[in-house]
Amino acid sequence: MTSRRMSLGNRLLWRLLPAAPAAVVLIAWSIYWEIARPPPSIMPSILAVIQTAGELTIGGRLPGDVLASMARLLGGAMFGIVTGVIAGFIAGLHRPTSEFFNPLVVFFNAISGIVWLPLVIGWLGLGTALAIFLIWNTVFFIVFQNTVLGVQLVPEVLEQGVRTLGASRWETIRSVTLPGALPYILSGVRSGLGFGWRALIAAELVGATTGLGQMIFSGAEYHRADIIIFGCLLIGAIAMAMDRWLLVPIEKRTVRRWGLVAQGRGR
């Protein structure tokens, strides 16, 4: 609505604006680099970062690291989503259970993720199992809490209606509660994956020998700022791509398909 009133030049400016911060950073970076010529371990040139990106991608360690990180995220998130949804349904459908366990949930939610690292290294050793545990631990609580909320917000009238028509308890859960809670569950999955990705990077810094987190951490050990900067940008790009092209479309579709159920009054 705003662009219609603007002139062509203004419209062009409006379209280019989101690129402005990146452009400012790149310009400032190259000017600083030309003037100060800092050692490459502190601040590499933009060219060096691009070069490193190429070297790491073609025949370097990058593909293996990305694959390792993605596999861990997938494994931990799957595990977290399944357990979180199941536990969320149990707690959401049975109020005494959720009230009884709530203090534990509050406490373990407060220490979810990376805080477990020192203890769990002793149980699982360094590597994929440790990373999967930390991702599971992070994703579980977010999915769990969203599922409980979603289940509790499904109007009881709908469930009773289906039961009156002769459906069993299980059928009611499957055909009413599950689709009704799905939008909430998926928004939990979406933010869970975002936090799981963060937890993974943190876990890989010390708790693994492969993966993107380890790649940037060894960058610090070898005083290679170029590897770190490229790694951080890639970490951000993967998080953004995952959210925009995978999770947002799924969430939108679900809300369009089943979102209406959840708009009723809670119980």
Place this chain on the structure above:
Amino acid sequence: MIRATRDLRVLLPFILLIAVWWGIKAGADVSDRLLVSPPAVWSSFSYLVTHGILAEYASTSLWMIGAATIISFSVGVPLGFAVGTNRYAARALEGSLRFLQGISGIAWLPLAILWFGFTHTTTLVIVIYTLIVPIVFNTMTGVRAIPENYVLALRSLGASRLRIVRDVYLPGALPSIVVGTRLGMGYGWRALIASEMLVRQGGLGDLIFGARTFNQIDRIMVGMAVIGLLYIIVDRLLVQPVESMTLARWGVLRR
């Protein structure tokens, strides 16, 4: 009487958990290098308390999160206002802020170590980065969610720019700012612990990661419990009351 039974009910699941934990430890004969018994954790806790070790590590962490919150708040809120009240600035920065949100603070830790060494500065920079992004973002969205009519109404009555900021933007955006700060403190606390584990200059993260090197499982478990409890105490007793007060007083504008 009712209060007492409620408090008891909060403890009940923990008693169950400790019983299960003790049962596993005693029944399965787990090595002390993997899991220690509840009394061992308790005696480690009282040792750490009586020797002042716990207070030292915990106060380092609390100082850090406090300083980072104050700095992030005093920089992030004005920045969020500047961006939120200007259409062009908002358009320019929104995408970049979203991108930065995808790079967790801890991912910048290797670079911060190269720049600032294994120092408190490194940790502080990481925690501020983690805190400031949600604060700026929420301030910005809070300001932008204010119906323009309120601003126009006040302006047509002859209010100055400062007056509009004070009477419309500030109260209108406050609930969102407080929510952003609370979220940021939650993320920041976790980033702080993670950063302390790697920087090793004091703090609860250093306590539990240092205990790992000597296989002091009892110390690790004490540290974890303290990290969780301190977070809950700060969040529930300090931040949440401010949030609900703000929402109750000024939250109407957001509907």
